[in-house]
Amino acid sequence: MTNSRLLAELTIQAKVKAHSAPSVCPCGAIRTLADRPDATVVRHAHTVAKAHAPDTAAADLTPRLTTATHLRGTLLSPLSPTPVALHGRLVTFWPYGTPVDPENPDAAPWEDAATLLARLHRTPTPTPLPPMRGPAKAALAVARLRAAGPHSATASVLRAWSTLPAWARAESPMPDTTTLCHGDLHLGQLVRHPVPDGPWLLxxxxxxxxxxxxxxxxxPAAWFACGVLPPDEWSRFLTAYRTADGPAVPADGDPWPALDVPARALTVQTAARSIAKAVAADRALDEVEQAMVDACDRMGSAPSDLE
Known part of the structure; x- marks a missing residue:
């Protein structure tokens, strides 16, 4: 769990950002939205304060924040493009947005997510940016798996990891370094702003x-391939992305030559994180986690034609 002193002071900072006189604030209690080693997020009224991962560099985060301020209508803009330091962590402030309701999967905004991605991918970069961190996050998940302790599924996941090309394992540069990417897309990365029912933003x-x-x-491609995402929802997502002229896949025909390597990498990443969490909690894998591990087992035992 994150340092309690950091959480307490982050709460104060959120109140200060939301009000000029936080001591007489009528808005009620702070809500903790996330409290993990890589991020602590609190909300007060319509302001969200986020303490980023300890290894986050200002030289990398600041241009990312600046990009968000330029891409209104696609990315939620921060209240300030300049992070502040708090207990050795960089902190940013954001307007609160209405998140996707996890209890109502039928209302999942697949078309909106795909359209926003296509728009992002077609946008020229407004400021120099570092590489997208997707492969680095996958490699971090595998590193955590190796450190988690013994589990019967670990070997299958590591075999699947070894079939991926070096760039997907963050061991060499990516083959494309010109397209603006989100780097960690899932439905938890969308909110409506202004609340409660403004347009969806990343x-x-x-x-x-x-x-x-x-x-x-x-x-979503990995979830579909593993049988976790229903075919109709995958079709809605892919069709909307193509309709919005997204450049990641061909406009028609088979999308899998473009998606295969990233989808395999996300399958390994998800399986690796699932096993590490299961080991830490001394529990069995759930059905979805097991589906990802089973997919890794198939990946590791099939002949590899990845380049």
């Missing part, structure tokens, strides 16, 4: 950068 710029656009489609 959030979380920590992994934003230049790289392989297909990586942003890889998580």
């Amino acid at each position: 959030i979380d710029v920590d992994d934003l950068g230049l790289g392989v656009a297909a990586w942003d489609l890889a998580r």
Whole structure:
């Protein structure tokens, strides 16, 4: 759990940002939205404060924040493009947006997510950016798996990891470093702003950068391939992306030559994180987690034709 002193002071900072006189604030309690080693997020009224991962560099985060301020209508803009330091962590402030309702999967905004991605991928970079962090996050998940301790599925996931090309394992540069990418797309990365029912926007710029656009489609593609995402929802997402002229896949025909490597990488990443969490909690894998591990087992045992 994150340092309690950091959480307490982040709460104060959120109140200060929301009000000129936080001591007489009538808005009620702070809500903790996330409290993980890589991010602590709190909300007060319509202001959100986020403490980024300890290894986040200002030289990388600041241009990502600046990009978000330029891409209104696609990315949620921060309240300030300049992070502040708090207990050795960079902190940013954001307007609160209405998130996707996890209890109502039928209302998942697949078309909106795909359209926003296509728009992002077609947008020239307004400021120099570092590489998109998708492969680096996958490599971090595998590193955590190796450190988690013994599990019967670990070997299958590591075999699948070894079939991927070096760029997908963050061991060499990505083949495309010109396309603006989100880097960690899932439905938790969308909010409506202004609340409660404004247009959907992408959030979380920590992994934003230049790289392989297909990586942003890889998580739903992996879920579909593993039988976790229903075919009709995958079709809605892919069709909307193509309709919006997204460049990651061909306008028609088979999308999998473009999606195969990123989808395999996200499958490994998800399986690796699932096993590490299961080991830490001393529990069995759930049905979805097991489906990802089973897919890794198939990947590792099939002949590899990845380049």
